[in-house]
Amino acid sequence: MPLSGFFVSRLLNLPSHYAAGLILVGCCPGGTASNIVTYIARGNVALSVLMTAASTLSAVVMTPLLTAKLAGQYVAVDAIGLLMSTLQVVLLPVVVGAFMNQYLKGVVKFVSPFMPPFAVATVAILCGNAIAQSSSAILMSGQQVVLAAVLLHISGFFFGYVLSRTLGIDVSSSRTISIEVGMQNSVLGVVLATQHFGNPLTAVPCAVSSVCHSILGNIINEKDDFNGIFSLCFWLYYPHPFPSTILHQHTSDITSATPFLELNVNKELVLYPIRAVPQGATVTNDVARTKNEVPFNKWVHIGCEVTTDFMRLYMNGVIVGETRVTCTADSLRKIYLIGANEYDSIYLHGVEILPIMSSIKYFYVKDPPVQLHFDATSATDVEVDGDGVWTVLGGKAPSRRNFSLTVVLKDAFARSVNKEMELVATLTYADNGAHVEKLDNAEAPLLTCKDGVEFASWDKPTRLISGHASFRLWISKLSSQCDNRLFRIKFNVFKMGRRYPFLEAFSRPIRCILPNLVPNPRTSTLIWKRSTSAIHTFNGPSWLNGGTMEPINNVVHESKLTPLSKRIKLGQANPVVNVKPDNVLKQPDVVRHEDGRLNGRTLDGKQEPHERACNLVTSASEKDVMNFAEQVAQFSGCHHHRNIIRISKRMIEDGTKVWNSLSQNFDHVWWDKMILVLRDQFIKISCCRNRFLVHQDFEVLRRIGGFQEKVIQENFEKMWCWLYPVAFALSQNGLNEMWDTRWIEGFVTKEEAESSLHGLGGTLVDPGTFTLRFPTSRSWPHPDAGNLIITYVGSDFAIHHRLLSLDFFHSSGGKSLKDMLLEESELSRLGRITSRSVRLV
Known part of the structure; x- marks a missing residue:
């Protein structure tokens, strides 16, 4: 455009002040009006905005430089002055706007509705003032100035389109480039000409240009209003698998509606061709259809692209069906689509009419329902x-x-x-x-x-x-x-x-x-706890039940079978309730600190939702959390709650630091970048250096978090709430030394433990063989998080799972966990978990 302004000035032999003004217009960046014209012309709006932003930022240097080089042959140009004014007019408003949008959102929200009319009024005043000051001169040579401005913008529209198509750029993007090149920020030219050129006539071509490029842009839009291509995309929710028509096509020539997009009996989406075909053409039965069944009861992004030669069907941004068609742009101009009636129970979200097929993939990730x-x-x-x-x-x-x-x-x-x-x-x-x-x-x-x-x-x-x-x-x-x-x-x-x-x-x-x-809760004064698989419960005071803290001879006890004992436990439960004195039952429903703050924990020991636990420990001090843990243990009679509450604040703080350091304000982290950090954090928390986490351990963590290669914060929190209590438990004396290749061989699932207790022929190994594992279904804030489970073959030649209460072990007077396990009559041999079997040691 700077060269076009220079050559048009030479061609029409413009006076020096008009020539300088025309060159100044050509050196200005693209105007924001080009974005609106691009949208109306069904161009690539994203490309238009990108080009406007790039040219605006580069104009800070290029506009003064090119103007001084080309217009300097006609009039004296103050390049430094132009640079400073361009900084003030172009860069300063952008910086101020970005700052306000970031830190003064309330002000921006208030003034935003008033800015478009204010901007239009400002442009009208600036351009009108420039023309009014030179009205007599314009009346004498106005035709020459208008012709020069028209030629300048026509050359920009023409060369922008031709060069783009020559380079192989698609039609829609070429149209966008043409509009961007042909429409300039003429108002910037008016401001610069008024401030830095002595003759007021220099601003006249800039003012005339603002009118000319808008008229020419609209003419181009009207000329190429429709080129036989339209794309449609939307989010679809199907609550049932019954066949139905999603969109009907209507034309002025056909009174009845025909299907455009429907779900058939095979649960496939079918895109039908436009029925308005040219005279003499054969109506083809070819349709575009999906190859796979459409999922129900979930949102699916659907895209339809229709041209005069082919139709394409998209699902979740991917082409799933395509067919050749015969149609004219004039017939497509007569088509209008109507959605299904409300009785079909079909839901659409974010319906968009798009100019190009690439936009379908863009809108797939935009505004998901x-x-x-x-x-x-x-x-x-x-x-x-x-x-x-x-x-x-x-x-x-x-x-x-x-x-x-x-x-x-x-x-x-x-x-x-x-x-x-x-x-x-x-x-x-x-x-x-x-x-x-x-x-x-x-x-x-x-x-x-x-x-x-x-x-x-x-x-x-x-x-x-x-x-x-x-x-x-x-x-x-x-x-x-x-x-x-x-x-x-x-x-x-x-x-x-x-x-x-x-x-x-x-x-x-x-x-x-x-x-x-279920058993009468008043027939016993014991709390029976159940493990993840809970095939057996316990009928005596044991270090497995979390009830009493008194020393006992045997640490593992078998219960009599009850009607509940065949059920698998998902959460904390007490099949037989521990009967407490009446004065305990009459305590208030919440625990209150001395300063009157409520802890929000119920007396029956049931754990509150995950969010409430997080809010409690993050807002309380370390001392408050410790006091709260003691009070919960005291009022509930369940001492195993105490440790999981004690570690809560540190766990949440450490987890937040780890995630923030990994994510760097992004919404996800790649798993391969997280592995080494998790390994180091595990060593730091558990103080275990005799065995590191290996590939199998990380696969278990991946299953617990519920992710594949990309980890979002929700996945990380699920994994961290399981990993931290386990690592903390391993840091305790007596358990730390058992994290080795002999006793606790890593993170093992229930299925792997049970499979390892079978020999080569599929039969169980000898009774008494056992392995140790951490339950993968117990995460913070569950009180059993971080405890161990014994998976063993009983004397009845069946696999049993026992939950160990580490509270009792820590109060056992220094007796090692290894000795306590091997003293049990049902446990005699420690098995080793391998890929196929248990190796006895």
Whole structure:
């Protein structure tokens, strides 16, 4: 453009002041109006914004330099003055705007609606003033100035497009480059000409240019308003697999609607060609279809690209179907699309009409929709029967037992989303989804607790915090019509008029059992604890049950089989409740410090949701956390809670530091970069240097965190809440030396431990053979996190799992854990875990 301004000035033999002004316009950067024209012309808006930003920043140096070089042949040019003014007019507003947008968001939000009309008025005043000051001269030679400005911008439009196409750039991007080259920031030229050129006529070509390039840009847009190409993309949520039409196509020539995009009986998406074909052309039956079934009950990004020659179907940014078509641009101009009716229960989000196919991939990652998910891994105080159904204890108070469930709001890329939203839980039948109705003069079927008071679950919503909402629930006594039926907990947005299935989440099927189906809690004064697999419980005071701290002779005890003993434990539970004196039961529902602050921990020892525990320990001092741990142990009678609370503050602080150092403010970290840091952190916390973490250990950590190669903060926190209690437990005397290739051989899953207790023929090894492992299902803030499990072959030739209470071991008067294990009658040989079997030592 600077050269075009120079040659047009020579060609028309412009006076020196007009020639300098025209060259100055050519040396100015691209104007922001070009972005708007590009959008209207269906160009590449992202490329337009990028080119405008690049030319604006480079103009700080290039505009004064080129103007001095080319216009200096006509008039005297103050290059230094131009440089300073360009800095003030171009760079300073950008810096101020960025600063305000970062630190004065309230002011920006307030003034933003007023800035567009203010900018238009400013441009009009500047250009009008420049023309008004030289009105008489313009009347005499105005035609020459207008012609020069028109030729300047036409040359920019022409060469920008031709050179781009010559270089093989696509049509849409070439159109964008043409607009960017042809439309200049003429207002900047007016300001510079007014300040640094003595003759006011120098600003006239700049003012005329601002009008000419806008008119020419609109003419180009009208001329190439439609070139036979359109792209459509949107997020699709299908709640059912029934065939239906998603989009219908209508034309002015056809009264009835025909399908454009539909889901067929094979659960495939089918994109049909445009039916308005030129006269004499054959209507083809070829369609673009997906090769795989469309997933249901989740968001999927769909893209459709239609040209006069072919059609393409995209799913999640990838081409999944393509077909050749015969169509004209004029026929496409007559098409309009209509969505499905509301009875089809199809949901679309972020519908965009796009100019180019590359935009489909761009919009795939833009503004993803959200969906509510049930987090089964966070369930506590729920048991699993052999058929996979969850079991909870319901009925009247105080026999019923509470349980905790968590839901997460995530976007389409499984990232937690922090939104202002309140959720409620309701009890539904698993077979038909109908709500369990409340009987007259009876409690609500599902209850929740707020500030120590029980409410109907649908009356007390729970607010999402960092995308998570945790519910503490009870199932009350139900009517006889609920007998032998399964239930599910439904979570949905509170007081939402219309039902949106993607904002609903359901728990797994639940079986509610009555108190008379479990042992009477007053028949024993012991607390029975259950391990991850919980095939056996314990019937005597033991270092495994976390109850008494008195020395005993045997450290492992077998319980008699109870109706509950075949259930797998997901959370903390006490199948037989420890009966405490009445004065303990009458204590307040929360523990209060001397200064009156509430700890927010219930007396029954049930753990609060993960978020509440984090908020508690991060806001409290180290001394407060220690006092709180002692009070929980005292009032609950469960001393094994104490250690997991003590380490909470340090664990959260260390985990935050590790994540921040790894992520460097990015939203993810690659796993291979995290391995060495985790290894060093494990050594630092556990003080174990006789054995390092190996590949198999890191694979277990990867499974616990639930990720592959890319680790987000949520995955890291899951892994850290498991790893830290384990490392801390290994730092204790008596357990530290057992972290070697003989006793504790690393992180072992339950399946690996059980598999290793089988010989070459698939038969079990000799009774008494055992291995030690840390339960992979116990993470902070669960009180069993960091404890050990013994997996062994019993005298009944069956595999058993026992949870060891390390509290009792630490109070055993200096006796080593190795000796205490080998003194057990059921444990005689230590096995070694290998890839195929156990090697006895």
